[in-house]
Amino acid sequence: MFVKSLKTAGKLLAFTGAAFAASLGTAQAEYPEKPITLVIPFGAGGSHDLNSRVVTSIIPTYLNQAMIVRLTPGAGGQKGSQEVASSEADGYTLLFSHNYLDMLKPHVDNLPYNAMEDFIPIARVNYAPIAVIVNADSPFQTFEDMIKASEAEPRSVSMAHSGNWGALFVPAAQIMKSRGVQLNLVPYEGGGPATQAMLSGDADVTMGFPSVIGPLLEAGKIRVLATSGPERIYDDVPTLSESGVEGDIGFMHRVVLAPAGTPDDVVAKLEAAFTALQEDKTYKRLMGRLGENVDLMLGDEYQALREAQSVAYKELVDAITQ
Amino acid sequence: MNSSFIRKPENMFALVCLVFSTLGFVFMGALVAKPKVLFGQSLTAITPSIFPSIILGLLALLCLAHLIIAKRNFVPSNEQGIIGIGRGAVFFSIMTVYGLVLVPLGFIISSSITIAVLSWYTGNRSKLQIALIAILAPIFLYLSATRLLAVYLPELDVIELAISRLLG
Amino acid sequence: MFDLFTEGFAMAMRVDTFLIMAVGLFCGMLVGALPGFTTLMAMAILLPISFFLEPLVGIPFLLGIYKGGIFGGSIPAILVSMPGTGAAVATSRDGYQLTQQGKSRKALDMALFSSVFGDTASDIFTMLMIFPIALLVMQFGPPEVFSVLLMSLIIIAATSGSNIIKTFIMMMLGLWLAQIGTDPLGGVERFTFGLFDLRSGIPLLPMLIGVFAIPEVAKVVMENTKARQLASVMGERLSFAEFRRCFKTICRSTVIGTGIGTIPGLGQVVAAMMGYSAAKNASDTPENFGKGEIEGVAAAEAANNAVNGPTMVPLLTLGIPGDNVTAILLGAFVAQGLRPGPQLFEEQGATVFAILIAMVFANLMFLIIGYLSIPVFSRLVTIKVSVLIPLVIMFAFAGTYVFRSDSIDLLMLVIFGIFGILAKSAKFDVMPMVMGFILGPPLEYAFGQTVALSNGNFVGFFLTERWGAMMVLIMSPLIGYYLWQRLRKSTA
Numbered sequence: 007m008f009v010k011s012l013k014t015a016g017k018l019l020a021f022t023g024a025a026f027a028a029s030l031g032t033a034q035a036e037y038p039e040k041p042i043t044l045v046i047p048f049g050a051g052g053s054h055d056l057n058s059r060v061v062t063s064i065i066p067t068y069l070n071q072a073m074i075v076r077l078t079p080g081a082g083g084q085k086g087s088q089e090v091a092s093s094e095a096d097g098y099t100l101l102f103s104h105n106y107l108d109m110l111k112p113h114v115d116n117l118p119y120n121a122m123e124d125f126i127p128i129a130r131v132n133y134a135p136i137a138v139i140v141n142a143d144s145p146f147q148t149f150e151d152m153i154k155a156s157e158a159e160p161r162s163v164s165m166a167h168s169g170n171w172g173a174l175f176v177p178a179a180q181i182m183k184s185r186g187v188q189l190n191l192v193p194y195e196g197g198g199p200a201t202q203a204m205l206s207g208d209a210d211v212t213m214g215f216p217s218v219i220g221p222l223l224e225a226g227k228i229r230v231l232a233t234s235g236p237e238r239i240y241d242d243v244p245t246l247s248e249s250g251v252e253g254d255i256g257f258m259h260r261v262v263l264a265p266a267g268t269p270d271d272v273v274a275k276l277e278a279a280f281t282a283l284q285e286d287k288t289y290k291r292l293m294g295r296l297g298e299n300v301d302l303m304l305g306d307e308y309q310a311l312r313e314a315q316s317v318a319y320k321e322l323v324d325a326i327t328q
Numbered sequence: 329m330n331s332s333f334i335r336k337p338e339n340m341f342a343l344v345c346l347v348f349s350t351l352g353f354v355f356m357g358a359l360v361a362k363p364k365v366l367f368g369q370s371l372t373a374i375t376p377s378i379f380p381s382i383i384l385g386l387l388a389l390l391c392l393a394h395l396i397i398a399k400r401n402f403v404p405s406n407e408q409g410i411i412g413i414g415r416g417a418v419f420f421s422i423m424t425v426y427g428l429v430l431v432p433l434g435f436i437i438s439s440s441i442t443i444a445v446l447s448w449y450t451g452n453r454s455k456l457q458i459a460l461i462a463i464l465a466p467i468f469l470y471l472s473a474t475r476l477l478a479v480y481l482p483e484l485d486v487i488e489l490a491i492s493r494l495l496g
Numbered sequence: 497m498f499d500l501f502t503e504g505f506a507m508a509m510r511v512d513t514f515l516i517m518a519v520g521l522f523c524g525m526l527v528g529a530l531p532g533f534t535t536l537m538a539m540a541i542l543l544p545i546s547f548f549l550e551p552l553v554g555i556p557f558l559l560g561i562y563k564g565g566i567f568g569g570s571i572p573a574i575l576v577s578m579p580g581t582g583a584a585v586a587t588s589r590d591g592y593q594l595t596q597q598g599k600s601r602k603a604l605d606m607a608l609f610s611s612v613f614g615d616t617a618s619d620i621f622t623m624l625m626i627f628p629i630a631l632l633v634m635q636f637g638p639p640e641v642f643s644v645l646l647m648s649l650i651i652i653a654a655t656s657g658s659n660i661i662k663t664f665i666m667m668m669l670g671l672w673l674a675q676i677g678t679d680p681l682g683g684v685e686r687f688t689f690g691l692f693d694l695r696s697g698i699p700l701l702p703m704l705i706g707v708f709a710i711p712e713v714a715k716v717v718m719e720n721t722k723a724r725q726l727a728s729v730m731g732e733r734l735s736f737a738e739f740r741r742c743f744k745t746i747c748r749s750t751v752i753g754t755g756i757g758t759i760p761g762l763g764q765v766v767a768a769m770m771g772y773s774a775a776k777n778a779s780d781t782p783e784n785f786g787k788g789e790i791e792g793v794a795a796a797e798a799a800n801n802a803v804n805g806p807t808m809v810p811l812l813t814l815g816i817p818g819d820n821v822t823a824i825l826l827g828a829f830v831a832q833g834l835r836p837g838p839q840l841f842e843e844q845g846a847t848v849f850a851i852l853i854a855m856v857f858a859n860l861m862f863l864i865i866g867y868l869s870i871p872v873f874s875r876l877v878t879i880k881v882s883v884l885i886p887l888v889i890m891f892a893f894a895g896t897y898v899f900r901s902d903s904i905d906l907l908m909l910v911i912f913g914i915f916g917i918l919a920k921s922a923k924f925d926v927m928p929m930v931m932g933f934i935l936g937p938p939l940e941y942a943f944g945q946t947v948a949l950s951n952g953n954f955v956g957f958f959l960t961e962r963w964g965a966m967m968v969l970i971m972s973p974l975i976g977y978y979l980w981q982r983l984r985k986s987t988a
Contacts, residue, residue, distance in 0.1 A: 040492050043480060049820065055540050056827050062478075063544040076480035077537075078901050080696025082683055085902075088692070114364065115683070118692050164949060170683050192373075192948040193681060195941070198816045198823070199760065205814065206634040208949060217830075221815045221837025292547055295831035327364050337922035338662070345665060349672075352687070359689075363682040372682030373948035379940045380675050380686060387668035394661045412718030419717045420914060423710075426893060427906030435894065443886040450717060452882035461883055469894055477533055478541050479898045 037097055037272050038071040044262070046102050047086025049079040056296060057260055058102050061131060064289045068279040082169070083107040084117060091119035095265040097272035100128065105259040106176055109315040113323040114171050125263040127312060128273065129280035130303035132293065134215040135239065136177055136256035138231040138246075139222075141204055144211075149231040149249045152211060153185050160188040166200035166209035169193055174200060174213045176322070177234065177246070177256040183326050184251040204228075215258070217297025253318055254311070261308060277304050332404050339398055346391035353384040422446060434484040439466035500841075504849025507552060508857065516553050517858050520560025521865050527561070528568020529873070531580030532701055532895025535565025539824045551832040551847060556854040558828050562821060563615065563858055566764075566801060567866060570607045571873050574793070575600055576888055578709035580895065582700065582934045583764035583800045585927065586772040588708060590785065590792030597788050598729035601874045605734035606790050607797045608866040610746045614798035616859040617747075618754040618805035623852045629758055629806055630813040636759045638945035639958065639965040644759055645939045647972035648766045652931050654980040655773040663928045666919075670932025673698055680937045681944040693904045701899045703933060705892050706912020707919070707926040713885055714917055730874040734790075742794040745775045749795045753802025760810065763819065764800040765934050771799025777979055782986055812836055812848060 044062060048054050055077065062073040078086035083103070090101040112121045138149065146152040156163040167174035174197060182189055192209055194200040197218065204212040205227065216239060222228045232246050233239040234256025246256060262280070264273065283289050284302040293300050303311070333339055352359065360377040426442040433441075444462040452458055471491075473481050483491075527538040538561050546554030566583070573584040574591030587607060594603035622629060649667065657663045676687045677697025688694040749771035756767040775795030776785040785792050808825075810816045815837035817823035829836050834844050841848060876884070896909050919926050950957030958966045 040485070040488050041474075056543065056824070059540055059544050072478075074474065074478055074480055075541075076901050080900060080902075081678055085696045085900075089901075161951060164951070170681075190948065190951055192945055193941075194945070202634075202760065202810060202814065202816045203637060205816075206637060208637040218815070221835045221839060225838035227814075227838055292544065292831070295547060295833075296827055297830055337918070338924065341918070341922040341924060342665065345669065349668075352672075359687050360679075361685045363684045372679065372684070373944045374681065374940075376679040376682055376684040376686060379943075380672065383668050383671045383675065387665065387672065390661055390665045390668060394665060397661065412720060415720060416714055416718045416917070419714055420910060423889065423893075423910045423913070424907070426889070427903065427910055430893060430897065430906055431903045435897075439890050439893075443890060446886040446889060447882050450882040450885050451720075452880075457883070461886065465887055465890060469890065473533070473894065473898060477527065477537065479533065479537065480901055481894060481897060482903075 037275055038069055040098065041072040041074050042069065042097070043074050043076050043099050044102055045076050045078050045086045045090050045099060047078055047080075047083035047107065049077065054102055054104070054260065057131065057293075057298060060289065060292045060296065061102075061283070064286055064292070065279055065283055067286070068282040069275070082111070082115075082171075084111065084115065087121070087125075088118050090263070090265060091124040093265060095267035095269075097264060097268050097276065099265065100276075101125065101263040103261055103263055104173070105257070105261065105312075105315055106171060106173060108261065108263065109312055110171055110176060110319040110323070112316075113320050114327070122312075122316060124266050126266050126268065126273070127305045127308040128262045128264050128276050129305065130259050130261045130301075130308045130311075131280070132299050132301050133257050133259045134217065134298065135233060135235045136173065136213045136258070137216055137219060137233040137239070137243075138177075138181075138211060138213050139201075139204065139219055139228045140211050140231060141207065142227050142229055144229065146211070146231065147229075149244060152231060153187055156187040156189055161190040163211060164190040164192050164209045166192050166194050166203040166212040168197045168200050169195070173197070173258045176319075177213060177251075179326055180253065180255045180322060181246070181251050183322060213256075215297075220297070254315060259308075259311075273305065280304070333399060333402050336398075339395060342391045342394045342398070346388055346395065349384045349387040349391065353381065353388060356381055356384070418449065419446075422449070431482045434487055435470050435481045436466045436483065436487060439469075500845035501849050503846040504851075505853055507846060507850035508853040510552060513552050513556050513854055514857070514861065516549070517556045517560040517854065518861055518865060520557040521564035521858060521862050522869075524561035524564025525568040525571075525866070525869065526564075528565030528580070529571040530891065530895060531569075531572055531578050531705060532897070532899045534581070535562055535568070536820050536824070538565060539821065543824055543827055546828050547831045551834060552850055552854070554832060555825070555828050555851050556858060558825060559851075559855055560858050560862075562825075563804070563855075563862060564865075566804075567608060567611050567862070570611070570797060571604065572709075572891075574603045574607060575874065575876050576709060576884075577712045578888070578892065579704050580701070581764075582704070582930070583768050585704070585708070585765070585930055586768040586796035586800075587793055589772070589796075589927065590787075590789050592712065593786070593788030594790060594793070595877060597731075599731040599788070599790075600877050601730045601732060601870060602734045602738070602790060603793050604870045604874055605867070606738070606742065606793045608863065608870065609734065609739060610742070610749070610794040610798040611801040612859050612863050612866070613746050614750045614753055614800075614802035615804055616856055617750045618757065618802040619852065619856050619859065620805075621754055622805035622809060623849070623856075626809060626813065629809045632758050633760060633806075633810055635964075638942045638949060639962040640759060640968070642939065642942035642946055643965040643968035643972070644756075645766070645935050645942060647968055647975070648770060649932065649935055649939070650972045650976035651773050651979060652769050653928055654976040655776055655983055656928055657925050658984070660980060662924055666924050666926065666929040667932040670929035670934075671936040673703075673929075674933045674936035675940075680941040693902075696900075698908060698933075699900055699902075699905055700934065702896050702905045702908040703912050703930065705896060706909045707916035707930065709888070709892060710909070710913030711916035711920055713888055714913065716881060716885065730871070730877060738790060742791050745778070745791050745795045746798040748774055748778070749798035750802045753799035754806055756799075757803035757806030758809070763807075764803050765931075767803045768796045768800035769931060771795045773979075777983060780986075782983055812840060813838065815840070 044058055046054050046058055058075050062075055066072050078089055087101060090099055093099040108121055140146050152163060165178050167178055178189060194203055197214060200212045201214055203209040230240055230243045232244055232249050234246050238245055290300050356377050363372045363376055422445055426438060429438045440462045444458050447458045470481055473479050524535060527533050528535050539558055546558055569580050569584045570587045572578040573588035575595055577588050577592035579585045579588045591603045653663050653667055676694055678695055679686055752771045753767040772792055772795045775791055776782045811822045811826055817826045826836060893906055896905050916926055947954055
């Protein structure tokens with residue numbers, strides 16, 4: 007037992023040591039010559055915070071500098087984004103954002119920055135597909151049952167979401183738009199409380215990421231009605247596109263952005279580091295343990311997706327709001 | 329109302345609250361934005377101005393009630409004001425300046441200056457002691473915050489670079 | 497179930513588990529003692545380290561940080577009147593008065609003993625009653641949260657001071673200040689006057705430090721006394737007789753805290769204030785509360801720690817984290833291959849019990865670690881004024897800044913400091929304002945959710961489906977009036 011604890015202590019030391027050594031690494035004339043700040047526009051303990059802890063604990067190995075997390079929550083993510091937008095484009099201040107904050111927010115709020123012009127994507131770190139779920143004893147056996155019920159009586163089906171224009175709200179709005187139905191949208195402070203509301207019967211439907219709902223599904227407490235993405239995640243559950251809800255919907259893309267005008271060689275360095283990270287065994291293992299996938303998409307490729315998102319979200323917002 | 333009644337701090341406080349809450353209540357429409365409408369249903373279940381209206385309305389009524397009751401039971405008395413207003417003003421000025429220069433000058437320099445000034449102002453005359461706490465304390469806090477706790481404190485690039493090199 | 501328990505007990509008895517827990521407790525206490533550097537932050541930073549450890553080492557490590565951090569928060573609250581979280585506000589009320597009377601060591605000891613007692617009792621209760629609690633938790637939703645929050649505000653107002661109108665004025669002011677920014681439901685701007693800086697609202701930390709700590713520091717500066725006579729004495733340790741005197745209060749607060757912990761989303765702030773109010777009301781000498789009554793420290797600390805046990809229940813039984821701390825624990829559990837959820841107990845029952853047992857032992861260990869550290873911390877008050885004040889100001893500013901990295905918060909800190917002094921000279925208590933500020937947004941949020949859930953028929957919804965919440969709503973003005981009258985008579 008004692009040997010075991012020594013081993014764990016050794017691993018611990020090696021881990022912190024690596025982070026430390028990297029952060030203090032020998033001085034170089036080229037980028038990065040000081041620690042890089044990763045701004046998270048959300049609060050502590052959220053999924054972005056946890057994901058970033060994994061990234062920043064491994065990436066120093068490839069950048070030879072530490073990456074420091076700076077939490078700047080406020081105004082639904084606008085605050086942190088604004089700070090990075092107005093910071094110097096030298097690659098020392100980066101933003102860890104997601105597609106809804108990045109591309110949808112500009113269409114619903116009057117922002118102090120221009121998302122498309124002020125930021126360039128560095129890397130999409132990973133993404134999570136969403137699933138529409140109901141309580142196991144719900145009368146809705148299929149997605150169509152739910153649609154029928156809300157067609158019969160608009161707003162009779164209540165759907166718990168995690169905040170306006172957030173990860174659960176947007177897919178719901180897209181369903182409402184594509185299928186021409188009205189759901190009663192009830193806000194909760196995050197995906198966890200929303201799921202709990204559905205389990206306790208306060209709300210009829212909610213959504214969740216597969217990594218989160220896994221245990222509930224195995225225990226037979228919930229039923230999945232539909233999942234996002236082009237392919238089925240569960241063999242007997244249709245995708246949203248099969249159910250008549252088209253487009254890039256229900257994906258949370260976690261993406262690292264840099265201020266526009268960041269020099270090309272800096273971007274290249276960062277992209278190289280994220281590419282190397284992608285292959286790192288420890289990184290993969292840790293992300294896997296968090297229940298997240300590892301699916302890197304580099305700047306240019308994601309930029310194309312971003313532009314498409316911007317158009318799609320604008321259409322969505324214009325179509326459903328007045 | 330006579331002036332000694334209104335000069336009593338608590339009545340003045342209530343009067344100020346009364347004025348601003350009434351103003352807020354009256355101009356509620358201009359101060360609170362309208363919510364967006366989604367498919368004919370409002371994006372919020374309750375209008376964002378309901379709670380502020382209730383709160384500001386109650387605040388105005390309470391302040392009025394306080395003033396009326398205080399007026400009825402008012403006995404003129406000479407209450408002592410705040411002691412040492414001058415020193416207080418200096419103290420708050422030092423803190424305001426600290427708050428203003430913390431980001432442009434960086435944490436270590438601005439804290440060193442503030443600590444030295446405050447320590448002298450609160451009666452420390454030992455130059456060695458002042459110098460010691462003014463230099464060591466900010467550096468210690470800066471290093472523990474940014475290196476051990478991995479949180480961000482503002483610092484000049486030059487100093488941050490020097491620290492990175494020194495430690496490396 | 498019992499064999500799982502004994503198996504878990506055996507699993508938890510490991511040297512490395514205890515060693516790492518002690519490290520976690522101590523680090524948590526140090527970080528928690530720095531206002532602005534929250535326990536949550538420490539847990540998020542150290543989470544990846546726990547991934548490399550085994551379940552019975554990694555998770556107790558995080559739990560240790562969490563528990564140490566909560567107590568750590570009461571250290572600056574007691575010693576320099578600087579509560580870093582809303583939960584420590586009630587503690588600092590009497591704790592700082594005790595420090596000024598030269599009894600800081602007693603206050604810290606009492607905080608330690610009552611928080612360990614509250615935590616241990618609620619952990620054991622949770623372990624024994626985990627499934628009944630899980631059922632109970634499912635009964636509570638937004639309507640219940642709304643009614644309990646409203647009741648808390650009424651009780652806080654009724655029991656906090658002699659002049660009820662002034663108390664309510666401050667509470668309304670706090671509720672209004674919380675409305676500056678974007679509204680919690682729709683994200684619509686309110687009272688921002690078009691300023692972007694105000695869009696994210698007024699943060700809690702500058703207000704807490706500004707109205708509680710800055711006026712106390714300023715008082716020393718303004719009065720210009722070179723040495724505080726009594727306040728620089730650490731004083732004696734807590735005697736057993738004093739603990740026994742407060743034992744009833746500690747038990748009452750533990751029950752209140754455990755109860756509030758079962759309602760999702762209320763948490764430590766409400767528990768601490770309710771425990772404090774109840775103790776004040778039950779006391780024969782309520783006029784001593786707020787003037788250095790050690791029972792006040794005991795009541796607040798026992799209650800806010802007793803919340804911890806039940807908040808773990810939705811995490812363990814459903815895999816749903818109720819707040820950010822449990823979200824981090826969920827991350828740690830998942831990383832260890834333990835998937836919290838309905839089947840956790842069937843699949844990994846022994847390990848879960850081992851973790852819960854480790855939690856109880858963490859408390860007992862903390863008793864020793866805390867008891868040994870208190871003399872070191874309370875030495876802080878013996879530092880001379882001209883060194884202590886500059887350092888306190890530096891920590892206040894650094895803590896405020898790291899909270900959300902915005903220099904505007906530093907100016908808010910100064911403004912709230914000035915406000916605190918003005919309010920004090922006008923004899924307005926700032927505590928109801930802070931409570932209104934903290935509890936206002938969840939109150940409005942829960943109200944909005946309730947209206948949304950009721951689909952337009954608000955009264956009918958309460959009457960037909962939520963009679964429990966309805967009862968609380970009807971009872972709260974009556975309870976408030978009763979408490980107010982009672983306190984008025986006993987202090988008159």
